[in-house]
Structures are given as structure tokens and as C-alpha cells.
Amino acid sequence: MGEEGTEGTVHLLCLAASSGVPLFCRSSRGGAPARQQLPFSVIGSLNGVHMFGQNLEVQLSSARTEDTTVVWKSFHDSITLIVLSSEEGTSELRLERLLQMVFGAMVLLVGLEELTNIRNVERLKKELRASYRLIDSFLGDSELIGDLTQCVDCVVPPEGSLLQEALAGFTEAVGTAFGCLVVSGRVVAATESWWRLGTPEAVLLPWLVGSLPPQAARDYPVYLPHGSPTVPHRLLTLTLLPGLELCLLCGPRPPLSQLDPQLLDRWWQPVLDLLRACVPLGPRTLPAGFPLHVDILGLLLLHLELKRCLFTVEPSGDQEPSPEQRRRLLRSFYTLVTATHFPPEPGAPEEKVAALDYLHLKMCSLHDQLSNLPLEGSTGTMGGGSGGGTPPKRGGPTPEQ
Structure with missing residues (x-):
């Protein structure tokens, strides 16, 4: 291959x-x-x-x-x-x-x-x-794979529930329901409303933030290809730590000047150590000490219902082949199995393609190992946020807002 x-x-x-x-x-x-x-x-x-x-x-x-x-x-x-x-x-x-x-x-x-x-x-x-x-x-x-899987690249943060609480409190304080933490283009935690964004903006927004040069703060006009393709919204980003950014999606309010240092300190200073622990998760995606078999050189885990994925080729340190080669091999394997062994029928809806991707995951030789990963335990959930379908407390950004 x-x-x-x-x-x-x-x-x-x-x-x-x-x-x-x-x-x-x-x-x-x-x-x-x-x-x-x-x-x-x-x-x-x-x-x-x-x-x-x-x-x-x-x-x-x-x-x-x-x-x-x-x-x-x-x-x-x-x-x-x-x-x-x-x-x-x-x-x-x-x-x-x-x-x-x-x-x-x-x-x-x-x-x-x-x-x-x-x-x-x-x-x-x-x-x-x-x-x-x-x-x-x-x-x-790229170190990401959302372009291929059409799922959001995520990491498994330590103590994800605490980060989730801080994010929910901060977004409510500034008056928006859409917020997330991003490290190297991967979502660390996100609000319920952010997770309800459609495809492809849910994949594109973190990828965009990861592709931009470092900057302390941004006020970036964006359109939502699925949710609002003709009316722009504002993507606000704040660098909490080098490589770790806070992203807010909103309408005309709040102004960037409202996000003052005192408000940031109030919500993020108590979890500063957890934020520092998230910075190295960029390429690895898994926290240090995560129980994973030593022979696993690369890992691709997809939750197709939630449209989230975890992709890493650095779980076992410096071993051959190189991370670049592992990444290419894992992408090629995913593409080969999905396209060759489970091709979508002509005219099949996207749901059928997702089901075929799921069959690919089920046949993967890593299935038994993956089924025991504590992705929803005390270590934290993939990408943060609830895995359920609870409606958000606040509505999404609309042209009226």
C-alpha cells in the first residue's frame, strides 16, 4: 500500500x-x-x-x-x-x-x-x-485528519470537567453560547452550542485558528457554510497560553474590549495548571500516563454520532517509523478501507457513508484495545463537553443577533 x-x-x-x-x-x-x-x-x-x-x-x-x-x-x-x-x-x-x-x-x-x-x-x-x-x-x-474524516479533531484533556465548567461560566459572562478551547487546531473543550454547529464549520473553525500566525487577540469575520453562509459572524480569539487559544463565536456583541484581563483572570486563573497541561496535547492528543498499549504506534478513533475524532501518531515516543510516516500510513489505511472495501452506493446519502465508516472502525484490529479506553471517565472526555443530545440553553447566532 x-x-x-x-x-x-x-x-x-x-x-x-x-x-x-x-x-x-x-x-x-x-x-x-x-x-x-x-x-x-x-x-x-x-x-x-x-x-x-x-x-x-x-x-x-x-x-x-x-x-x-x-x-x-x-x-x-x-x-x-x-x-x-x-x-x-x-x-x-x-x-x-x-x-x-x-x-x-x-x-x-x-x-x-x-x-x-x-x-x-x-x-x-x-x-x-x-x-x-x-x-x-x-x-x-497536516497533523490533523478532520479534512478526511469530516469530524472535529479533539484531544483528551486532564480534568476535562473543570475546564468545561470554566468555559461555560466565561461564555455566559461575556454573553455568547459559542465557545471552545483550541490547541494546535484541536478542540480541548467546547460548549454545547459549539458542538451543535453544522458541518463543515465545526471542522473548519478550529482548523482556521490553528493555521493562523500567533496573535494575542483577534476579531475575525467569518461566515458559517452550513448555518449562515451569507451573513457574517465574529470569531474572537484570545491566547491564554502559547499554543492554547480561547475562541468565541458571536454577533455584534460583545466587543473585544469587553474581554478585559480581570474577567479572564476570574475564570481561567483557578485552572491555570490544567491549561498548562493541555499545551503539550497538540501532537500527542492524549495526556501523559494515559494507559495505552506500548505496541500501538498510531491511533485513529472516531465517534461518528458526535462527529469527533482523536488522531495521534506519537503515543509511544521515539520509535520507527517516523511520526510523518505513521501519519501517512494511517491516513492511507483509513482511505483504503473506506473507499475500497465499503464504497458508498451511487446516490447514497451522507448517513450511509457514515455507517460505512463505522463498519471500518468495527473491523479495525484495535477495536478491543479502543473499547477499554477511559475516554469518558475521570480523565476527561474527547474534546470536552457533554456527549448527550441536551439542547443548549442559549440559541445559536442568528442574523437578527
Whole structure:
């Protein structure tokens, strides 16, 4: 089985569907951003063959050559995304989900209205630059896996219930129901309302925070691709410790100035030691001393009902193969089993795909080991928050708010 991401190049093209005008082109080589661009003639040919098929009522979705896989996908008859990958072991499933994440990122930062009603191509090109950093993180070798599983990457924090209480109290004090703690793009704890966010924003928001350069505080306008694709909301972030950020999703209020140091100290000073213990959980995801068999080199655990996942390739210290190789192997194994052995039937709803993913998890040789992990015991729950379906006390952010 080939290792996904082993050298090779990935090219991502975004075009206006009606005119075929390129909006941007992003590339990566060996998992790192690259400046290599495709010739305009190649871009035109790739888009032309797709449009030719549409005119004949034929949907061209993918093609494969000896060393390259190509996937096309149109969104709202307005945006066409094309991805070409020469990475070894790349599957169509991985590329299809990549395109879904890319379009979600575009909506998150630009809004659906600008993408479906293109009035000024040059202005749209400039606006889309804000999404480049996030999109590039999808093309590279990320430590996260939510782009593939479509579940939120989480960690298992120590004493998660105490962090949950502090988060709930703080969000209530500032007047929003949507809050979470994020370390390296992974959710440490979140409020009930945050967990009720739809896909893909539940995956994209922590990923966005993890992809941004360090900053003490941010007031970031975002759209919710599922919940509010045309009306922006505010994503407020505060750095509690280096690598650990507090995120709030809200409307016009509260202003960033209201989040003063005294309010932060009141709620977070009592749990400062717990916050410090969460910082190293970025790559490991499991707290020190977590009971895990020494022979497990990588772990992928999905809770498909809650749309959360735990992904780590560093549970056993410095052993071969390297963490990068383990990550590629585990991603490739997940993709292989999901796409090859349990392919979705044509026209099957997303629930069927989720059920097939669950069958994959059941057949995994680690099942017996995973069933004994105390993910909901005293150590803390995966990603914090309740696992039940209790409705939130406060409603989600709406255009009226």
C-alpha cells in the first residue's frame, strides 16, 4: 500500500464556472507549499474537457493517468475546483473531500453570495487571498485528519470537567453560547452550542485558528457554510497560553474590549495548571500516563454520532517509523478501507457513508484495545463537553443577533 503524500505534487485550481477564468492556483510538493504553477494551456484543457462533458449532460468527476489523479467538482454552478495529485497512493476519496474542504474554506472567509453571484472577478480574486493560508494547510502534511474524516479533531484533556465548567461560566459572562478551547487546531473543550454547529464549520473553525500566525487577540469575520453562509459572524480569539487559544463565536456583541484581563483572570486563573497541561496535547492528543498499549504506534478513533475524532501518531515516543510516516500510513489505511472495501452506493446519502465508516472502525484490529479506553471517565472526555443530545440553553447566532 502506498503512503499518501510521499513526494509528488498537488495542484489545486479554482475557476469561475461560467467563464472559465482562473481565480487562483495553489500547489504543494512533498507536503510543503510550492510556487510551481500549471501552464494556462493545461488549465484551459482541464476546464474545457469538464465543460464539454456538461454540455453533453455527462458529469466528469475524476480521471487517472499512470502517475496522476485528477478530480473535478462544481459548486452552485458558479465555482469549479480541480485538483491534480501525483502523490503516491492518493485516492479519489481523499481528493473529493479535499475539494469540499476548500470550498467550505472559501465560503467561511468570503461568503456564499460573493461566490455564487460573481460581479467583479478581479475583486473576488483579491478577497480569496484571505483563504490561501487555510487552503494551503489542506494541501500540506497536516497533523490533523478532520479534512478526511469530516469530524472535529479533539484531544483528551486532564480534568476535562473543570475546564468545561470554566468555559461555560466565561461564555455566559461575556454573553455568547459559542465557545471552545483550541490547541494546535484541536478542540480541548467546547460548549454545547459549539458542538451543535453544522458541518463543515465545526471542522473548519478550529482548523482556521490553528493555521493562523500567533496573535494575542483577534476579531475575525467569518461566515458559517452550513448555518449562515451569507451573513457574517465574529470569531474572537484570545491566547491564554502559547499554543492554547480561547475562541468565541458571536454577533455584534460583545466587543473585544469587553474581554478585559480581570474577567479572564476570574475564570481561567483557578485552572491555570490544567491549561498548562493541555499545551503539550497538540501532537500527542492524549495526556501523559494515559494507559495505552506500548505496541500501538498510531491511533485513529472516531465517534461518528458526535462527529469527533482523536488522531495521534506519537503515543509511544521515539520509535520507527517516523511520526510523518505513521501519519501517512494511517491516513492511507483509513482511505483504503473506506473507499475500497465499503464504497458508498451511487446516490447514497451522507448517513450511509457514515455507517460505512463505522463498519471500518468495527473491523479495525484495535477495536478491543479502543473499547477499554477511559475516554469518558475521570480523565476527561474527547474534546470536552457533554456527549448527550441536551439542547443548549442559549440559541445559536442568528442574523437578527
